[in-house]
Amino acid sequence: MMGRRYFQGKNSLFLTIGAGVLITLLVVFIITPILGLFFRITFEQFLASLSDLVVWNALILSLVTASISTLVIILVGTPVAWINARHQYPGREIVDTLIDLPLVLPPTVAGLALLLAFGRMGLIGSIFYDYGISIAFTTLAVIIAQIFVSIPFYIRQARASFEQLDPMYEHAAKSLGSPAVPTFFTVILPLVKAGLIGGAIMSFARALGEFGATIMFAGNFQGRTQTMPLAIYTAMQGDLTAAITLSVILIIISFLIIALVKFKLRGYTER
């Protein structure tokens, strides 16, 4: 039935089989490694590892830092995305390109760059250090690294959502006498909510998985800068069971977040 609807003509059978094979291969390719993790430990081992302080320290640190990063990204990224979507100003293209730069930068390069900027010998970090403030190797550094690598995901999505919105809505509100800022919050934001939440989730997921920039810039210290990915990397070199437990927890959390958001988004778009 699907075939008849989407692929009409004499090649429809061939294409339907081809599409089926392709989708099956892709699903197997993604599912197999994940199942590999789940099959490698018993439930008892999983529960035993849960009592390990490393696991809880990393889990709490990851969730707290990724949440703060995402909040900052939304607060800073939303106005920037709106301005870049609706207003032309000199250098806008350059700003847009720079915002995308962390996407193509290898995370280790980002981490080294952050260290050389915010480290106590760095460009900006040395000024803070003179006032007794250290940034590198603190929880703040974890958050800075996460914001740096994941902010493009939000701004790209937010800008696209704003651009897709018909300017008619703003014009109508304006002609009815509504000032710009209230219009933004009461008219525009509700219309692009789904897109913004989608972008925020992408950023949150990227922040949760951040490894390279964090280990370079924030270091690796349990309870302070050792997020889940760092804990997994460190544990893998000593206690593989703990590494697998951490991975399984991370997968479950990521999956729950995606599922929750998809469910919520469906509510928004249908309303």
Add this chain to the structure above:
Amino acid sequence: MKFSWIIPVTAVFLAAILLTGCTGNQAEPGKTELTVFAAASLTGALTDMAETYETSHPGIHVVLNFDGSQALRTQIEQGAYADVFLSANTKHLYALRDQGLMENSSIGLFAKNKLAVITPASNPGNMTTLADLARPGTRLVIGTKDVPVGDYARQILKKMGNDSTYGPSYTASVLANVISEETTVTGVVTKVQIGEADAGIVYESDITPENRDRFLVITIPDQYNVIAEYPAGIAGSSAHKDEAAGFLAYLKGEQGRAILAKYGFALP
């Protein structure tokens, strides 16, 4: 159907990628590729040695993989291919031996090392003695408990804590100053070198003639220091055991010892 060309074209691409992927990893014609897994602290010495070895053995191409010994051990346990494994402590190599993953008869010590405390040349933390490591606010970098250099550092701090000169609170005070635990000794050296750490606990062999002026060194007296023992062995799955044995003979022979000594290793 307009897009029916997509599948054949994709198939050709996939076939091409698979073919090059499966055959593209060949060594230079006529050369035997010898894969050496070596502890990160051997980076300078082994890079040097691989070069001189290839010059004197034109049929061999040495491929080096440096990482923390614990990481290399995990890689071998998980099926990574290695011909030779050079570890910075006996623990990780013997663990592989006990799992039947090494050629038992090939295992032997080839180098020794000691530990030292280094600070950046500018000495931002104003460190002059080992007691300063316990001063609150000191930014110290050491290895994780699994990487040999971190394990040795903890042994030393424990020994010092057991000595009345430093007192029992010393160990905990020093460990409270750790800002990062690195998975390789090279990670520790780098953090000190760029001035982000006040001090790091590394091997004496990490202080080389080339970087000597970038650091201040606080020596750890022998009564607290540990002797790091470096064992080498041929991996059980090696397909080039004769060539691997030849490389180990070179490592333990006159030329190998000269290079190790040049990089600050003590010899067994």
